Amino acid sequence: MELTTARLVLREYSAADFDAVHAFATDPRTVLFVDWGPNTEQDTLDFLNYCDTSAQAVPRTGHTLAITLAGVVIGSVGLTVHHGAKAEIGYTVNPTHWELGYATEAAKALLDFGFSELALDQITATCRPENVASAGVLRKLGMAQTGHLKNDRLIRGAWLDSLVFSTTAPQLSSKTG
Numbered sequence: 001m002e003l004t005t006a007r008l009v010l011r012e013y014s015a016a017d018f019d020a021v022h023a024f025a026t027d028p029r030t031v032l033f034v035d036w037g038p039n040t041e042q043d044t045l046d047f048l049n050y051c052d053t054s055a056q057a058v059p060r061t062g063h064t065l066a067i068t069l070a071g072v073v074i075g076s077v078g079l080t081v082h083h084g085a086k087a088e089i090g091y092t093v094n095p096t097h098w099e100l101g102y103a104t105e106a107a108k109a110l111l112d113f114g115f116s117e118l119a120l121d122q123i124t125a126t127c128r129p130e131n132v133a134s135a136g137v138l139r140k141l142g143m144a145q146t147g148h149l150k151n152d153r154l155i156r157g158a159w160l161d162s163l164v165f166s167t168t169a170p171q172l173s174s175k176t177g
């Protein structure tokens with residue numbers, strides 16, 4: 001699958017993306033608030049294998065795409081369908097491209113895909129309360145905070161809280177008269 005936004009193309013990963021993924025997945029700034037990384041080479045290979053396997057699964061539940069800008073991989077965005085019509089979204093952008101609106105733009109395209117093409121009825125996301133950038137993205141996407149889970153995620157030896165954000169499928173407006 002491939003999604004196009006005003007500035008970005010979101011496309012399937014290939015093995016040739018190893019260096020670009022490894023660059024942001026080994027950066028300490030990228031992994032500060034997440035429970036993965038910094039990646040070993042094997043971690044990055046496993047990630048690319050997961051993307052390849054999930055892209056071919058039927059039915060497909062994992063939609064993890066490379067965020068590309070002018071043909072260059074600058075990050076990752078993923079939508080994982082857990083059960084029924086519910087899914088979780090996540091994203092990472094290479095720090096060299098932070099604060100330019102790319103995470104919001106990529107995640108918006110995947111949210112729209114989830115609601116329109118996968119007929120999802122709810123998409124959630126979690127982030128650490130300290131991760132103001134991620135919470136900013138979720139608020140800018142129009143997602144509402146619906147929970148605060150205490151000591152929810154073990155990140156490099158420390159149990160950290162999670163904020164839970166959620167959005168539901170846009171209601172189709174019905175015409176009257």
Ligand SMILES: CC(C)(COP(=O)(O)OP(=O)(O)OC[C@H]1O[C@@H](n2cnc3c(N)ncnc32)[C@H](O)[C@@H]1OP(=O)(O)O)[C@@H](O)C(=O)NCCC(=O)NCCS
Pocket residue numbers: 029030031033034090091092093094097098099100101102103104105126127128131132133134135136137140
């Ligand atoms: C979270 C992350 C993907 C944001 O990527 P980004 O492309 O810089 O985000 P955007 O430019 O779309 O930012 C959208 C909003 O988030 C907020 N925001 C983004 N970066 C911020 C920062 N460093 N400090 C404060 N707010 C920030 C702002 O409200 C911003 O909107 P604005 O520019 O209109 O003010 C990026 O910081 C990242 O990759 N972090 C490491 C991985 C990670 O934590 N992923 C999320 C796991 S829960």
